[in-house]
Amino acid sequence: xxxxxxxxxxxxxxxxxxxxxxxxxxxxxxxxxxxxxxxxxxxxxxxxxxxxxxxxxxxxxxxxxxxxxxxxxxxxxxxxxxxxxxxxxxxxxxxxxxxxxxxxxxxxxxxxxxxxxxxxxxxxxxxxxxxxxxxxxxxxxxxxxxxxxxxxxxxxxxxxxxxxxxxxxxxxxxxxxxxxxxxxxxxxxxxxxxxxxxxxxxxxxxxxxxxxxxxxxxxxxxxxxxxxxxxxxxxxxxxxxxxxxxxxxxxxxxxxxxxxxxxxxxxxxxxxxxxxxxxxxxxxxxxxxxxxxxxxxxxxxxxxxxxxxxxxxxxxxxxxxxxxxxxxxxxxxxxxxxxxxxxxxxxxxxxxxxxxxxxxxxxxxxxxxxxxxxxxxxxxxxxxxxxxxxxxxxxxxxxxxxxxxxxxxxxxxxxxxxxxxxxxxxxxxxxxxxxxxxxxxxxxxxxxxxxxxxxxxxxxxxxxxxxxxxxxxxxxxxxxxxxxxxxxxxxxxxxxxxxxxxxxxxxxxxxxxxxxxxxxxxxxxxxxxxxxxxxxxxxxxxxxxxxxxxxxxxxxxxxxxxxxxxxxxxxxxxxxxxxxxxxxxxxxxxxxxxxxxxxxxxxxxxxxxxxxxxxxxxxxxxxxxxxxxxxxxxxxxxxxxxxxxxxxxxxxxxxxxxxxxxxxxxxxxxxxxxxxxxxxxxxxxxxxxxxxxxxxxxxxxxxxxxxxxxxxxxxxxxxxxxxxxxxxxxxxxxxxxxxxxxxxxxxxxxxxxxxxxxxxxxxxxxxxxxxxxxxxxxxxxxxxxxxxxxxxxxxxxxxxxxxxxxxxxxxxxxxxxxxxxxxxxxxxxxxxxxxxxxxxxxxxxxxxxxxxxxxxxxxxxxxxxxxxxxxxxxxxxxx
RNA sequence: GGGCGCGUAGCUCAAUGGCUAGAGCGCUGUCUUCACACGGCAGAGGUUGGAGGUUCGAUACCUCCCGCGCCCACCA
Numbered sequence: 001x002x003x004x005x006x007x008x009x010x011x012x013x014x015x016x017x018x019x020x021x022x023x024x025x026x027x028x029x030x031x032x033x034x035x036x037x038x039x040x041x042x043x044x045x046x047x048x049x050x051x052x053x054x055x056x057x058x059x060x061x062x063x064x065x066x067x068x069x070x071x072x073x074x075x076x077x078x079x080x081x082x083x084x085x086x087x088x089x090x091x092x093x094x095x096x097x098x099x100x101x102x103x104x105x106x107x108x109x110x111x112x113x114x115x116x117x118x119x120x121x122x123x124x125x126x127x128x129x130x131x132x133x134x135x136x137x138x139x140x141x142x143x144x145x146x147x148x149x150x151x152x153x154x155x156x157x158x159x160x161x162x163x164x165x166x167x168x169x170x171x172x173x174x175x176x177x178x179x180x181x182x183x184x185x186x187x188x189x190x191x192x193x194x195x196x197x198x199x200x201x202x203x204x205x206x207x208x209x210x211x212x213x214x215x216x217x218x219x220x221x222x223x224x225x226x227x228x229x230x231x232x233x234x235x236x237x238x239x240x241x242x243x244x245x246x247x248x249x250x251x252x253x254x255x256x257x258x259x260x261x262x263x264x265x266x267x268x269x270x271x272x273x274x275x276x277x278x279x280x281x282x283x284x285x286x287x288x289x290x291x292x293x294x295x296x297x298x299x300x301x302x303x304x305x306x307x308x309x310x311x312x313x314x315x316x317x318x319x320x321x322x323x324x325x326x327x328x329x330x331x332x333x334x335x336x337x338x339x340x341x342x343x344x345x346x347x348x349x350x351x352x353x354x355x356x357x358x359x360x361x362x363x364x365x366x367x368x369x370x371x372x373x374x375x376x377x378x379x380x381x382x383x384x385x386x387x388x389x390x391x392x393x394x395x396x397x398x399x400x401x402x403x404x405x406x407x408x409x410x411x412x413x414x415x416x417x418x419x420x421x422x423x424x425x426x427x428x429x430x431x432x433x434x435x436x437x438x439x440x441x442x443x444x445x446x447x448x449x450x451x452x453x454x455x456x457x458x459x460x461x462x463x464x465x466x467x468x469x470x471x472x473x474x475x476x477x478x479x480x481x482x483x484x485x486x487x488x489x490x491x492x493x494x495x496x497x498x499x500x501x502x503x504x505x506x507x508x509x510x511x512x513x514x515x516x517x518x519x520x521x522x523x524x525x526x527x528x529x530x531x532x533x534x535x536x537x538x539x540x541x542x543x544x545x546x547x548x549x550x551x552x553x554x555x556x557x558x559x560x561x562x563x564x565x566x567x568x569x570x571x572x573x574x575x576x577x578x579x580x581x582x583x584x585x586x587x588x589x590x591x592x593x594x595x596x597x598x599x600x601x602x603x604x605x606x607x608x609x610x611x612x613x614x615x616x617x618x619x620x621x622x623x624x625x626x627x628x629x630x631x632x633x634x635x636x637x638x639x640x641x642x643x644x645x646x647x648x649x650x651x652x653x654x655x656x657x658x659x660x661x662x663x664x665x666x667x668x669x670x671x672x673x674x675x676x677x678x679x680x681x682x683x684x685x686x687x688x689x690x691x692x693x694x695x696x697x698x699x700x701x702x703x704x705x706x707x708x709x710x711x712x713x714x715x716x717x718x719x720x721x722x723x724x725x726x727x728x729x730x731x732x733x734x735x736x737x738x739x740x741x742x743x744x745x746x747x748x749x750x751x752x753x754x755x756x757x758x759x760x761x762x763x764x765x766x767x768x769x770x771x772x773x774x775x776x777x778x779x780x781x782x783x784x785x786x787x788x789x790x791x792x793x794x795x796x797x798x799x800x801x802x803x804x805x806x807x808x809x810x811x812x813x814x815x816x817x818x819x820x821x822x823x824x825x826x827x828x829x830x831x832x833x834x835x836x837x838x839x840x841x842x843x844x845x846x847x848x849x850x851x852x853x854x855x856x857x858x859x860x861x862x863x864x865x866x867x868x869x870x871x872x873x874x875x876x877x878x879x
Numbered sequence: 880g881g882g883c884g885c886g887u888a889g890c891u892c893a894a895u896g897g898c899u900a901g902a903g904c905g906c907u908g909u910c911u912u913c914a915c916a917c918g919g920c921a922g923a924g925g926u927u928g929g930a931g932g933u934u935c936g937a938u939a940c941c942u943c944c945c946g947c948g949c950c951c952a953c954c955a
Contacts, residue, residue: 006915270954580917635902
């Protein structure tokens with residue numbers, strides 16, 4: 001017999017259990033292990049990271065999935081790893097350097113990278129250790145890093161092959177420049193935030209040899225939110241059909257600060273409704289203007305340095321000023337020259353770097369790009385055809401739309417930490433793409449690849465690609481990818497594209513998107529709001545199981561997940577409830593372990609009922625597990641465990657367990673053991689620790705390879721039993737009514753009395769009076785044909801009849817009358833509703849037969865009840 | 880500007896077009912009975928955002944409105 005402490009203490013056992021699982025290789029899989037392959041690759045957390053609630057959710061879901069599949073006998077592997085997270089990691093280490101008064105340039109490239117590796121070695125494993133605290137059942141023997149030796153080989157191969165296929169090219173194009181991190185960014189690394197800026201209007205005067213046409217003697221007014229870019233203006237555009245401006249098309253204006261002129265051109269892009277209807281064109285610093293510049297073959301003048309200051313070439317008196325200082329200075333100068341027309345507030349979207357939060361500057365630059373169109377089209381087809389399914393499906397739609405509008409991907413970053421681009425530049429300007437230096441006079445491209453370029457390979461490089469390994473053949477394509485919808489664009493889309501390109505297959509069959517974890521009111525967690533919850537605190541205080549369960553119970557696919565400390569505490573209480581249910585069982589089972597159920601004829605009503613309800617919960621939870629509907633998984637199991645098993649069955653089973661009849665007691669124990677065993681199995685993927693501890697206690701399993709984590713996933717132990725459910729529901733109804741009677745009349749539970757029951761369900765109820773007596777605290781239950789009219793009786797009404805007991809000082813008559821009146825009013829209201837329904841001919845004609853029949857039954861029952869209530873009230877009043 | 884999602888009890892959320900719209904937390908009362916006070920029992924609490932429509936019947940389907948949130952997008 002196992003002796004459990006009175007209250008569950010997660011901290012006492014979690015670490016030890018985890019070590020035991022790992023020691024026994026419970027999480028490790030080999031390619032030739034038995035079972036159908038099932039694989040998940042972890043979305044690799046940043047090496048800089050520490051576990052936050054988002055990770056906790058993401059990994060809890062993956063763990064629940066992989067644990068269930070493992071129990072189902074699959075050859076299940078969950079491969080963990082870390083992302084080198086180029087820009088994020090470099091930023092962290094640069095900050096450390098800054099604290100020492102250094103920049104990365106002081107160290108130089110090699111020393112800096114060495115420094116990052118050193119830091120990675122010291123603290124890179126933190127988040128993986130934290131995953132262990134959460135209970136994540138990763139196969140740690142397969143841990144990988146996006147920047148390790150093996151992954152490097154793959155990254156280089158992919159780059160070189162794509163280049164050879166013409167899908168990677170180098171180009172001088174307008175890209176998003178982050179002037180703080182000093183690197184190019186891809187489009188999706190730019191976040192558009194609404195900002196209240198200003199719209200400045202100023203005028204360009206006509207070129208000296210070109211007086212303005214009638215109506216435009218004073219020049220041409222243009223508007224801009226970034227006045228400083230006028231240093232790079234090379235045209236003014238108007239709409240070709242804008243009659244106001246027909247006369248000025250082809251004329252030239254002069255630049256106020258530079259010795260040059262440029263033309264007024266016509267382009268359909270211009271919206272005549274906006275501003276003055278004339279747009280200044282800066283092809284080198286604005287995406288629209290860039291397009292116009294290409295169409296009209298305009299000069300592209302870059303007027304900013306990479307650090308965001310105005311350059312010498314076109315800056316003139318403004319050279320060296322920061323772009324925002326320049327904005328002010330230029331407006332001031334324009335004003336002095338009498339050229340500034342007005343400045344008014346303007347709300348618009350401004351692109352910010354998702355990393356540094358700096359305002360992104362569109363810049364012309366030489367960068368490497370991936371031509372994504374053909375791969376994107378294939379990826380769209382993968383989703384359309386259902387070869388990749390999204391859960392929830394609406395996110396698949398969104399995914400397709402995004403792929404349809406995808407532009408080429410700028411993959412070069414002006415950073416040091418990351419995969420160096422395998423391209424070599426010759427003094428002559430020639431470029432070669434290959435792993436090793438072509439020889440003397442060749443310099444390797446200084447840039448590194450976007451972090452996502454390497455993580456897109458994750459689902460196959462984890463299994464050894466480009467080698468043709470047995471692991472790759474076994475576990476690729478992977479089964480399910482679990483991730484927040486927020487990185488579908490960054491990561492998921494690119495995995496689909498690149499997997500198809502290089503392995504000819506989609507990398508996974510299912511993408512399960514969960515939402516983002518928010519606070520209890522749906523607000524984003526952030527340091528500035530002070531509403532951040534640290535999952536490690538939760539685990540320390542309430543246990544990993546409670547933390548996991550609290551996350552899962554709100555994690556409907558694709559829907560953001562609210563979380564509050566109190567809710568986690570609530571799930572700790574659930575764990576404690578389970579703990580105590582098992583504590584009760586273990587102290588009473590006397591060594592009975594889960595095995596065969598007693599034959600049907602020896603099962604009592606409560607046995608049949610609990611088995612039927614268990615099967616209902618199992619079926620519901622299992623189906624929900626299958627479609628990753630976590631709230632239903634949690635709700636069905638929690639409510640069975642607490643509201644049915646603990647609240648009713650454990651109470652009713654005491655009758656036999658504490659009773660004299662040893663055969664009955666042993667049948668009861670057998671059923672109890674089976675039910676608990678199955679419940680623990682069903683809950684294990686969500687709450688691995690407490691279920692493992694309790695299951696070992698229940699079964700006597702030794703741990704190690706004899707772990708619940710390796711036990712079989714439950715199938716139906718019995719069928720649903722509608723008859724038992726109906727009968728037991730009646731028992732519950734009568735018990736509840738008796739309790740209500742007690743509660744409302746101040747009759748203490750320990751005051752026992754006899755009950756005369758008049759019911760049309762006598763046959764159903766009669767065999768179960770023992771349970772009835774135990775649960776309702778009755779001396780005796782007698783069945784009578786008709787309820788006595790004796791005014792000296794208290795009446796307890798239930799759905800199928802009425803029960804009476806001598807008042808004999810039990811209750812307060814006045815109170816009872818008022819209670820009955822209330823109930824009568826309620827019943828009359830209900831009857832009115834039913835009668836109205838049945839009087840409606842079209843209802844009777846059109847509703848399904850069972851529905852109409854049920855209505856009729858309710859009508860009769862309600863009428864009977866009203867009669868009874870009325871007579872009861874009058875008899876009481878007679879007293 | 881385009882697309883998507885959401886408005887149900889004080890809070891967070893459920894309810895194949897059909898029983899009296901449910902659960903958890905919170906709240907009220909009550910009980911320390913031998914699994915559990917991290918608990919039991921009982922209870923209060925709803926014009927399902929608003930207005931129309933379809934239907935015998937709408938929380939659910941349709942239209943419009945109001946409010947909230949997210950994604951995408953190059954209007955200076």
